[in-house]
Amino acid sequence: MKTKITELLGIEYPIIQGGMAWVAEHKLAAAVSNAGGLGLIGAASAPPEVVRDEIRKCRALTEKPFGVNVMLLNPNADEVAKIIVEEGVKVVTTGAGSPSKYMDMWKKAGVKVIPVVASVAMAKMMERAGADAVVAEGMESGGHIGSTTTMALVPQVVDAVQIPVIAAGGIGDGRGLAAAFMLGAKAVQMGTRFVVAEESIVHENYKNKLIKASDIDSEVTGMTTGHPVRCIRNKMTKEYLRLEREGADFMELEKLTLGSLRNAVVDGDVVNGTVMAGQIAGLIKKTQSCKEIMEEMMREAEETFRFAEENIWAK
Numbered sequence: 480m481k482t483k484i485t486e487l488l489g490i491e492y493p494i495i496q497g498g499m500a501w502v503a504e505h506k507l508a509a510a511v512s513n514a515g516g517l518g519l520i521g522a523a524s525a526p527p528e529v530v531r532d533e534i535r536k537c538r539a540l541t542e543k544p545f546g547v548n549v550m551l552l553n554p555n556a557d558e559v560a561k562i563i564v565e566e567g568v569k570v571v572t573t574g575a576g577s578p579s580k581y582m583d584m585w586k587k588a589g590v591k592v593i594p595v596v597a598s599v600a601m602a603k604m605m606e607r608a609g610a611d612a613v614v615a616e617g618m619e620s621g622g623h624i625g626s627t628t629t630m631a632l633v634p635q636v637v638d639a640v641q642i643p644v645i646a647a648g649g650i651g652d653g654r655g656l657a658a659a660f661m662l663g664a665k666a667v668q669m670g671t672r673f674v675v676a677e678e679s680i681v682h683e684n685y686k687n688k689l690i691k692a693s694d695i696d697s698e699v700t701g702m703t704t705g706h707p708v709r710c711i712r713n714k715m716t717k718e719y720l721r722l723e724r725e726g727a728d729f730m731e732l733e734k735l736t737l738g739s740l741r742n743a744v745v746d747g748d749v750v751n752g753t754v755m756a757g758q759i760a761g762l763i764k765k766t767q768s769c770k771e772i773m774e775e776m777m778r779e780a781e782e783t784f785r786f787a788e789e790n791i792w793a794k
């Protein structure tokens with residue numbers, strides 16, 4: 480398949496993996512890239528030298544292109560941004576803020592820059608700043624989110640910018656991929672489905688929590704702090720939302736989530752930990768390899784188009 484994004488990134492399939500904190504390490508990224516998509520290492524809050532090491536380990540596992548996601552709330556983001564250039568990484572995605580201050584450095588080094596945005600205004604700003612593409616991420620996504628749905632955001636971003644748009648949020652199968660194309664996207668970014676991939680190092684408890692989740696099992700914590708985060712409902716979210724309703728201050732709420740994503744992903748504490756996941760978790764029923772996920776997505780998307788051609792638009 481050929482789209483502006485597969486051409487820009489030199490990949491086979493128009494599917495990129497989300498740069499998920501603690502989840503998107505080198506094994507998952509390499510597996511997605513080897514399966515024909517774009518794998519990403521999520522730098523999140525990792526120490527810069529750990530990110531360097533992850534990049535090198537990923538390179539040892541794949542000859543295909545892969546990228547790094549820079550989480551802009553990370554106090555070490557400046558150092559991570561430099562390591563990306565030093566290590567010759569070809570693609571960067573960014574989240575939770577504006578990467579404008581790194582744009583010149585990255586562009587000069589020939590890095591393709593793809594900011595994740597949650598609004599039209601941010602998409603336009605990123606295009607002006609020199610971005611090669613944007614990921615338009617709807618509020619169906621897991622983790623840190625904006626407030627507009629994928630269905631509403633993607634076509635508005637597509638109309639507002641000339642650069643290619645990648646759709647994210649609520650996409651978990653080939654129907655979602657086909658729908659994203661219909662909205663004008665040139666690829667999709669997927670997170671939640673890759674969390675349960677065979678190659679994902681995430682704790683079994685976390686994977687099982689997603690596999691068991693239904694459509695209405697996610698909550699958004701942090702609406703009152705300005706950092707809304709979507710995760711699966713558990714003891715932590717119930718306590719968090721109760722404290723928020725009672726008007727708890729930022730520091731009190733922070734205590735509840737400090738280290739809590741790591742506790743869930745690494746130690747499997749899905750009761751008190753933060754189990755970040757998107758609303759599409761209810762669709763995901765089993766573990767598969769990244770290759771199986773990718774091939775199934777492409778087959779389903781093709782079937783979806785064929786069905787529409789033969790049944791919906793049939794003359």
Ligand code: TUI
Pocket residue numbers: 500523550552573574575576577595596597601616621622623624625706708
């Ligand atoms: O970044 C994400 N998703 C994330 S980051 C993350 S780590 C974290 N953990 C706990 C609390 C907070 C963060 C977990 N999930 N997605 C991309 C994304 N970016 N979604 C929304 C945005 C965004 C929001 C505001 C992008 C730009 C923006 O601009 C604000 C500004 O600076 O003007």
